[in-house]
Amino acid sequence: AQTVTQSQPEMSVQEAETVTLSCTYDTSESDYYLFWYKQPPSRQMILVIRQEAYKQQNATENRFSVNFQKAAKSFSLKISDSQLGDAAMYFCAYRGLGNNNDMRFGAGTRLTVKP
Amino acid sequence: DAGITQSPRHKVTETGTPVTLRCHQTENHRYMYWYRQDPGHGLRLIHYSYGVKDTDKGEVSDGYSVSRSKTEDFLLTLESATSSQTSVYFCAISADQNTEAFFGQGTRLTVV
Numbered sequence: 289a290q291t292v293t294q295s296q297p298e299m300s301v302q303e304a305e306t307v308t309l310s311c312t313y314d315t316s317e318s319d320y321y322l323f324w325y326k327q328p329p330s331r332q333m334i335l336v337i338r339q340e341a342y343k344q345q346n347a348t349e350n351r352f353s354v355n356f357q358k359a360a361k362s363f364s365l366k367i368s369d370s371q372l373g374d375a376a377m378y379f380c381a382y383r384g385l386g387n388n389n390d391m392r393f394g395a396g397t398r399l400t401v402k403p
Numbered sequence: 404d405a406g407i408t409q410s411p412r413h414k415v416t417e418t419g420t421p422v423t424l425r426c427h428q429t430e431n432h433r434y435m436y437w438y439r440q441d442p443g444h445g446l447r448l449i450h451y452s453y454g455v456k457d458t459d460k461g462e463v464s465d466g467y468s469v470s471r472s473k474t475e476d477f478l479l480t481l482e483s484a485t486s487s488q489t490s491v492y493f494c495a496i497s498a499d500q501n502t503e504a505f506f507g508q509g510t511r512l513t514v515v
Contacts, residue, residue, distance in 0.1 A: 294445070323503055333493065333506035379445055385500050389453060390461060391436065395445040 290315045292382050294394035301370045302402050308355075309365045309397045311380030322356065322363045323381040326374075327396075336378070339363065367399075375401045406430050409494050409507035416514055422481040424510050426494030428474075434497040435477040436504065437461075437469060439490040446493065452477055484514045 291314045301307035313322070324336040339347045339356050346354050351371075355364045367374055380394040406429030416422050426435060434453055438446040438461075448461030450469040458469050466488060468480045481488055491511050495504040 297443075321501070321503075331491070331509050333495075335503050335505075338503055381504075383500070383504075389434065389500050390448050390451050390459070391495070391497075391504055392448060392462070393438070393446040395443060 290317075290382050290384060290392050292380055292392050292394040294380055294397050296397045297395070298398045298400070300400040300402060301367070301374075303370055303372060305370055306366060306368045307370055307399065309367075309378050309380075309399070311363045311365070311394055313361050313363065313380075313382045315361065315382065315384065317384050317386055319385045321383040321385070322354075323383070323391075324352070324354070324363075324365045325379045325381060325393075327377040327379065328373075328375070333379075337365065370401050372401050372403060375399055407494060407496050407505060407507045409492075409510050411510060412508065413511050414513070416484050416512070418485060418514055419483050422484050422512065422514075424479045424492055424494075424512070426477045426479070426496075426507060428477075428496045430496060430498070430505075431474060432496040432498045432505075433474075434499070434504075435471065436495040436497075437467075437477065437479045438493045438495065439463065439488075440493060440509070441490050449479065449492075481512075484512075486514050488512065489514045 322339045326334045351368045377396045383391040436451040437449040452458045452471040494507040497504040
């Protein structure tokens with residue numbers, strides 16, 4: 289089964305600075321999707337960014353970008369110009385395109401933004 | 404926002420009692436998922452469905468069963484609740500294999 293690992297339980301960043309959250313995954317599939325979700329204190333799960341494995345170009349969404357290294361099975365999230373509203377739990381997720389089309393999540397990284 | 408509703412939002416139940424959580428969607432999405440969220444574990448997949456009456460187990464399915472008799476509803480049942488099933492439960496939906504999942508608001512279940 290696919291596994292997703294987030295090795296940083298907690299991270300902190302100064303407001304306006306840049307922070308990178310790490311994620312690695314294990315899979316034998318060649319085609320799949322990767323996601324980063326944000327969960328603020330409201331508990332709502334919010335999609336931040338998605339990456340198709342067949343695309344070599346790293347996805348970007350405004351201040352959020354990813355560093356996707358397919359051979360290394362690594363999918364990190366970079367948040368630039370951090371804002372107080374970025375404080376949340378961040379989850380990395382993997383979705384395969386084979387027969388088992390489930391979606392697996394990492395344990396999460398709690399991001400604190402210091403003013 | 405995707406039309407997805409979980410009920411109830413909060414529930415306290417006693418050990419050994421059956422509990423059913425409901426997920427209702429208005430998006431006509433094919434895929435539906437049940438996750439539980441616990442500190443240090445992130446979201447763990449319990450069961451998922453890829454169509455009416457088509458379901459499969461996730462990584463933590465023991466003690467849980469599901470049913471999907473129509474597209475819009477996905478029910479999660481704890482046949483005999485235990486304290487280890489105290490958790491926040493999330494339902495998610497997805498249109499197809501190429502899209503992201505949208506989540507409900509979560510259900511906080513406490514088993515005493």
